Amino acid sequence: xxxxxxxxxxxxxxxxxxxxxxxxxxxxxxxxxxxxxxxxxxxxxxxxxxxxxxxxxxxxxxxxxxxxxxxxxxxxxxxxxxxxxxxxxxxxxxxxxxxxxxxxxxxxxxxxxxxxxxxxxxxxxxxxxxxxxxxxxxxxxxxxxxxxxxxxxxxxxxxxxxxxxxxxxxxxxxxxxxxxxxxxxxxxxxxxxxxxxxxxxxxxxxxxxxxxxxxxxxxxxxxxxxxxxxxxxxxxxxxxxxxxxxxxxxxxxxxxxxxxxxxxxxxxxxxxxxxxxxxxxxxxxxxxxxxxxxxxxxxxxxxxxxxxxxxxxxxxxxxxxxxxxxxxxxxxxxxxxxxxxxxxxxxxxxxxxxxxxxxxxxxxxxxxxxxxxxxxxxxxxxxxxxxxxxxxxxxxxxxxxxxxxxxxxxxxxxxxxxxxxxxxxxxxxxxxxxxxxxxxxxxxxxxxxxxxxxxxxxxxxxxxxxxxxxxxx
Amino acid sequence: xxxxxxxxxxxxxxxxxxxxxxxxxxxxxxxxxxxxxxxxxxxxxxxxxxxxxxxxxxxxxxxxxxxxxxxxxxxxxxxxxxxxxxxxxxxxxxxxxxxxxxxxxxxxxxxxxxxxxxxxxxxxxxxxxxxxxxxxxxxxxxxxxxxxxxxxxxxxxxxxxxxxxxxxxxxxxxxxxxxxxxxxxxxxxxxxxxxxxxxxxxxxxxxxxxxxxxxxxxxxxxxxxxxxxxxxxxxxxxxxxxxxxxxxxxxxxxxxxxxxxxxxxxxxxxxxxxxxxxxxxxxxxxxxxxxxxxxxxxx
Numbered sequence: 001x002x003x004x005x006x007x008x009x010x011x012x013x014x015x016x017x018x019x020x021x022x023x024x025x026x027x028x029x030x031x032x033x034x035x036x037x038x039x040x041x042x043x044x045x046x047x048x049x050x051x052x053x054x055x056x057x058x059x060x061x062x063x064x065x066x067x068x069x070x071x072x073x074x075x076x077x078x079x080x081x082x083x084x085x086x087x088x089x090x091x092x093x094x095x096x097x098x099x100x101x102x103x104x105x106x107x108x109x110x111x112x113x114x115x116x117x118x119x120x121x122x123x124x125x126x127x128x129x130x131x132x133x134x135x136x137x138x139x140x141x142x143x144x145x146x147x148x149x150x151x152x153x154x155x156x157x158x159x160x161x162x163x164x165x166x167x168x169x170x171x172x173x174x175x176x177x178x179x180x181x182x183x184x185x186x187x188x189x190x191x192x193x194x195x196x197x198x199x200x201x202x203x204x205x206x207x208x209x210x211x212x213x214x215x216x217x218x219x220x221x222x223x224x225x226x227x228x229x230x231x232x233x234x235x236x237x238x239x240x241x242x243x244x245x246x247x248x249x250x251x252x253x254x255x256x257x258x259x260x261x262x263x264x265x266x267x268x269x270x271x272x273x274x275x276x277x278x279x280x281x282x283x284x285x286x287x288x289x290x291x292x293x294x295x296x297x298x299x300x301x302x303x304x305x306x307x308x309x310x311x312x313x314x315x316x317x318x319x320x321x322x323x324x325x326x327x328x329x330x331x332x333x334x335x336x337x338x339x340x341x342x343x344x345x346x347x348x349x350x351x352x353x354x355x356x357x358x359x360x361x362x363x364x365x366x367x368x369x370x371x372x373x374x375x376x377x378x379x380x381x382x383x384x385x386x387x388x389x390x391x392x393x394x395x396x397x398x399x400x401x402x403x404x405x406x407x408x409x410x411x412x413x414x415x416x417x418x419x420x421x422x423x424x425x426x427x428x429x430x431x432x433x434x435x436x437x438x439x440x441x442x443x444x445x446x447x448x449x450x451x452x453x454x455x456x457x458x459x460x461x462x463x464x465x466x467x468x469x470x471x472x473x
Numbered sequence: 474x475x476x477x478x479x480x481x482x483x484x485x486x487x488x489x490x491x492x493x494x495x496x497x498x499x500x501x502x503x504x505x506x507x508x509x510x511x512x513x514x515x516x517x518x519x520x521x522x523x524x525x526x527x528x529x530x531x532x533x534x535x536x537x538x539x540x541x542x543x544x545x546x547x548x549x550x551x552x553x554x555x556x557x558x559x560x561x562x563x564x565x566x567x568x569x570x571x572x573x574x575x576x577x578x579x580x581x582x583x584x585x586x587x588x589x590x591x592x593x594x595x596x597x598x599x600x601x602x603x604x605x606x607x608x609x610x611x612x613x614x615x616x617x618x619x620x621x622x623x624x625x626x627x628x629x630x631x632x633x634x635x636x637x638x639x640x641x642x643x644x645x646x647x648x649x650x651x652x653x654x655x656x657x658x659x660x661x662x663x664x665x666x667x668x669x670x671x672x673x674x675x676x677x678x679x680x681x682x683x684x685x686x687x688x689x690x691x692x693x694x695x696x697x698x699x700x701x702x703x704x705x706x707x708x709x710x711x712x713x714x715x716x717x718x719x720x721x722x723x724x725x726x727x728x729x730x731x732x733x734x735x736x737x738x739x740x741x742x743x744x745x746x747x748x749x750x751x752x753x754x755x756x757x758x759x760x761x762x763x764x765x766x767x768x769x770x771x772x
Binding site: 023024028031032035095098099102103120123124125127128212221222223225272273275276278279282283288414415417418421424425428429432456460463464466467 | 490518607608628722
């Protein structure tokens with residue numbers, strides 16, 4: 001054996017001789033070999049790559065991805081086509097998709113988008129819009145009459161419709177039914193926010209005398225954020241008007257700011273911020289807050305994450321701002337758009353309708369997600385009237401569906417993200433003022449800060465107009 | 474035996490082997506560098522449409538309150554990095570420099586390890602630790618001083634920057650400590666010994682002998698810390714994820730987060746490039762001043 005090794009060492013292989021003969025030394029030889037091998041591999045792998053399917057759909061929510069994976073094989077069989085579905089993170093999808101559209105590279109045929117993002121994809125000159133205008137198709141096929149009207153607003157800009165809505169996302173309040181009953185509260189009487197606050201002041205208290213309040217009426221984020229917008233929409237305020245103009249410096253928003261400050265930051269506050277995900281689940285289990293703002297999609301998250309609260313939870317419509325007023329609001333929204341670069345626009349439209357309006361699919365999808373589709377005919381399906389054991393056997397599908405037509409419209413603009421951020425900043429400044437000055441001059445300060453923020457967003461929106469001005473004759 | 478190779482510096486072969494490097498540098502460095510200068514004079518809609526606007530992007534930045542806030546926040550963070558982080562790193566390095574090698578190795582690993590997991594992980598971790606009522610930090614403060622259980626580190630504009638600085642201390646102190654420890658170990662011990670024999674106390678030995686001996690490393694670490702501070706991005710984005718890294722009233726907004734927002738969320742690559750150049754000029758100026766001061770002190 002050793003002799004054999006010696007023999008091998010003593011007689012170098014042919015390859016090392018080849019290296020020695022290479023005129024530029026060993027390192028360049030290996031660089032040369034690596035270049036050749038990687039080039040060959042690149043060509044070989046490209047050849048073996050599978051062909052592009054007829055349609056590619058990208059979504060950003062795992063629940064939708066799972067639901068579509070079950071549904072798509074039937075579509076493939078019926079149309080004799082191949083459809084691929086991909087799941088990705090929304091943050092990366094939004095910027096990469098827009099840049100890919102603008103750079104004329106390969107993009108998916110259909111994409112699910114998050115609320116507020118249409119303006120992002122329709123900003124700049126009209127020629128840059130990479131989405132197919134679906135207005136005529138929607139009207140021609142009567143889809144606009146079969147879907148909750150307010151939900152089209154998210155996917156409409158300058159009067160043109162670029163997407164179809166996936167959901168309604170009406171809001172109710174989820175509550176700890178067991179604790180509420182122990183406290184002797186009749187939720188049917190909580191039909192206005194005034195009554196809600198009145199009861200809230202009674203039940204928000206330090207139960208164990210350690211100086212820290214350990215039972216609050218409701219969970220509201222300290223910095224306003226999504227809850228502030230949901231309440232603003234319920235009261236009739238808007239981030240943008242139907243034409244996409246900044247509109248949040250309204251009296252409705254000012255009134256909501258005032259109310260929100262008092263419920264989250266005053267001495268007799270009724271709300272605490274339970275946070276998100278695990279901290280919120282812990283707070284809910286501990287009974288730290290009794291009521292939780294709950295759009296349809298969030299009701300499923302509670303079911304999944306807190307099975308030990310099954311039968312102890314229930315849902316009720318939001319209290320109205322005035323007696324007989326709107327008992328719901330809206331939080332979130334997804335829609336489906338078709339990109340201009342698709343080679344099969346008609347097939348993509350068929351897939352969009354199949355996924356969003358096929359009744360056979362919608363019933364099962366509701367059971368998996370609790371999400372109310374905007375397609376009104378689906379609400380009569382038996383799945384929507386099934387009692388839900390987690391929510392004390394309430395028929396939550398019907399409850400959400402009854403509220404769905406009341407959901408306020410929400411409009412989109414290119415500066416959507418900036419507007420949301422500036423609304424939060426205005427609230428933050430007002431909150432600092434309230435902490436220092438209390439109620440003195442509060443409403444004037446609120447109006448001043450709202451206008452300041454809105455004007456800043458208008459200024460930023462104006463920068464985008466430079467493209468449209470150049471387009472105008 | 475010296476082997477003579479053929480004339481390898483002549484002909485096309487050297488250029489051929491240099492080509493991949495030159496091509497990559499041209500595509501990923503030279504072209505973006507030149508393009509970033511050109512873009513500052515344009516209003517863009519992503520990579521496709523652009524309109525020449527002259528110096529309007531710089532004029533906009535000069536008047537934009539949000540950019541000023543971002544610059545101020547970043548500067549505060551940079552000052553905290555130099556004034557808090559580096560002395561702490563130095564103190565730890567001095568402490569470890571005294572221990573035996575096994576203890577030194579163990580603590581070096583422990584203190585350096587936060588750096589192995591990355592800023593996103595640390596940001597997410599601390600966003601949980603800072604959770605009101607249930608977070609470890611709030612519970613510990615409450616247990617120690619009977620206050621702070623419901624303190625909202627990430628929702629209170631006044632506490633956001635302290636929270637970011639605290640998190641960055643945990644992340645970077647060990648990293649800088651390793652530099653200082655390496656420098657300390659290379660300091661000439663006979664000089665320190667001589668100073669002690671001459672009657673210098675520990676502080677005098679450190680200030681007059683040890684620190685000047687490691688000044689090049691200190692200057693390097695200070696400059697790198699300032700550059701790193703002005704590039705702060707992932708940590709606040711992960712820590713303040715609910716506000717996309719901005720924080721309440723922009724209290725956690727840094728210049729790079731601002732750059733990301735205008736360039737990739739608003740699609741204005743021209744304005745983004747202008748922000749990038751402003752940051753580059755600031756870092757360059759601070760670095761030059763730093764090196765000049767060090768040279769003056771040395772002279």
